[in-house]
Amino acid sequence: MSAKMFHLGWFLGNGFGVQAWNSEWAGTGATDWMMPDQYIDLARSIERGGFDFLMMEDSVQIPNAYQGSSEYYLRTASAAPKQDPAVLAGILSQFTEKLGIVATLTTTFYHPFTVARLMSTLDHVSKGRIGWNIVTGSSTYAAKNFGFDMPEHDLRYEMADEFVELACKLWDSWEPDAVLADVEKGVYADHTKVHTLDFEGKFYSSRGPLNTTPSPQGRPVFLQAGGSDQGKDLAAKYVEAIIANPPGVEKMKAYREDIRRRAVEHGRDPDTIKVMYLVSPVFGETDDEAEEKLARRERAKNSNIEGLLAGRSHLASIDLSQFPLDEPLPDDLISNGHRSSFANFKGDGTQTLRERILAHSATDAVHLCGTPATVAAQMDEIMQEVGGDGFLIVGTPMHRRYVAEVTDGLSPALRRRGLIRSNFSHQLLRDNLLAF
């Protein structure tokens, strides 16, 4: 027995930033990362490989949490430099036909009108294939680039809720039949069907209407990564695909059930929200080779304590270099960034910082490792247990050899099992997501 068909997305975990650059197989990554070429190759490859969408992460600062300095991050090109994913989304839309393209835009740093207009424009130029990954931002340093202190965690979610509400009103400010484009009568748009909003919220206000026409999807597909209660609620209310990372099959299953229950509470059909799990499968010509590769990679990562600390410092906006490695972290230490994940990382105070950082170096929800056929079987089994709805491949380091392993190794193996699409049944990203 096989699982039902599921969805694949590619999560570009370092956004439009430096991908593989100083490792084997990195090609010209060190000098060409800011050009669209490797992303065009990636997008075309995953479109061929039956992926629903490519999703681009983003962040808007040069981190300097670790040791209060940007040195580690800039020396290793970690999380910076990074370019605007919305620009890349526009380019990629012209080199693909059916693939969905999802850009990350931070509610805290935009005005809803800007996001609404940008997304409508992208949805038009892509013929209805755009998604918006809704994030509220987490970094103190990013907020300072915009001239303010990062609002507190729960407040950010409250603001995000109103942000999305206003953006939706802007997308709906043109009635579907407002555009006549009647050449004979000389009437382009019927002004009686284009409405002002005069929205006055707690955080945002906007007169409206939007100054673009309704886009093919009406509004972009909404995606979000929610771990906290507020995050999950926001997701259950608006979102059409959710990025999830709970560790292990049982928690994956529980997470999905929780999200589906919340969706029902918001009056939605739970099948209209797809839960997609972050994974980074490791491939080899044989299972042994893949396992060796994974072990080698884990050893390299765990011997780089500095890298682990710098990464965690950045996520939490806390300089972890100030704490002794062989003692537990202070009880009262909390993060205003990724709050739930930091609390989880810190643990109950019985383990030292070194123990915690090593225990938390694994990023994967599940173990996917082996030949493409083996990994396909593992994914099949997980989806049978969890119930759906798919995986987000986050391949790091991202280079063309790895992309080929996924699209020309894994995808055919999944297709042989009938688990992923062999073509796109629809033009719009939303329709493809809802196709099964």
Place this chain on the structure above:
Amino acid sequence: MTTVEAAKFHLAWFKSFTPHDWRSTWSGSEERDWMTGDSHVDFLRALERARFDFLMLEDSLMVSDTYGGTAEASLAQGGYAPKGDPALLASMLLSETKRIGVIATMSSTFVPPWLLARTSATIDHLSGGRFGWNCVTSSENRAAQNFGMDALPPHDERYERAAEYVEVVKQLWDSWEPDAFVMDQESGTYVDHTKVNPIHFEGRWHRSRGPLNLMRPPQGHPVICQAGGSPAGKAFAAGNADVLLSLPKGLPDMKRYRDDIRELAEKAGRDPDDIKVLFIISPILADTDDEARELQAMMNSDVEAKIKAQMVNWSATMEIDFSRFDLDRPLPDDAVTNGHQSTLATFRKFANGRTLREAFTAYRTEAIEVVGSPATAADTLQEAMEFVGGDGFLVMGPTNRRYVHEITDGLVPELQRRGLVRTEYAGTHLRDHLREF
């Protein structure tokens, strides 16, 4: 290691317009989609990014039924047939790229010289001077029969014909003087007819009046590539070719071959640096040397399949039915071919009295073995070039996207860091690339 600046060498890729890699772990949907040419576009873009000189497309013109007297084995295996027209693929690939060259195989035995001169001039124009012709005389009677002949001309006669053929083709390319194309709006003169001349070629085998009905190609003469190993083939190549695919295996034979060709070229009145000798390699790359060795052992583990694949291919190209031979005895002395003579001779020398099973098990198409991490593979190539003197390598491997990227994004950056291959194209024509160093 000294810090003397290393001499640069050339890189090219070799494949056929076939579902070359259709059932490996990483072959994607190639088994169904190869004929659209899309994967080749991806390959060529990757090779261009890695600043390769060119892609060479092999060709043959038949469905072979030599092995076991039936086409069963050759069609089941794929590789020789089905196979699309390489000149048409070349045209498509060149339009999707800007700098890299493409060389297509066309047979001097089956295509009238005028037609070949025109097709290659057209593609050279379409690509802004990036086309090359791999001149082959063909080697199979089955192909000859598709063109209404009973059999191919004998081996050495084919080379005599080919030499004359190349002469006609060159004269046709030259039949338009470089300044014939005046495009003078004022006088209303498009072409100056005094500079477009009939050639009135009357040879032993070929005749053509000319001129060509297309102006001189951007390169003057598209690049000529050849793969001669026999004395007749070598002499022909030394006189005509810009680039040579060479068969000798092992560093001493490689060096001897290249020295020979350069000497013959000089005797033919050419600058030996104008002819580049490239050696076939099939690097096996991995993250570590151990892993690459394991991969190699695995690829060679199915000995029976490997032997059969080789025999089916050679049955096609040599038109000797290898299925008749006892694998536990040496190649019979009376096994001769009118086809790839030097390949057979090289194999016989390589086998050195060993049984067919032993010889086939050990046999490699590539000139030298290249196995390891990109750094180790780069060492091997660097040492080989230091010993042989030049001029580069032709990669022939399981052409899937993952393998291509191992070469272009793993091996090439390592070679570039050592200054052994180019990091940017200096010229615009394929011949510029070949003569750049």
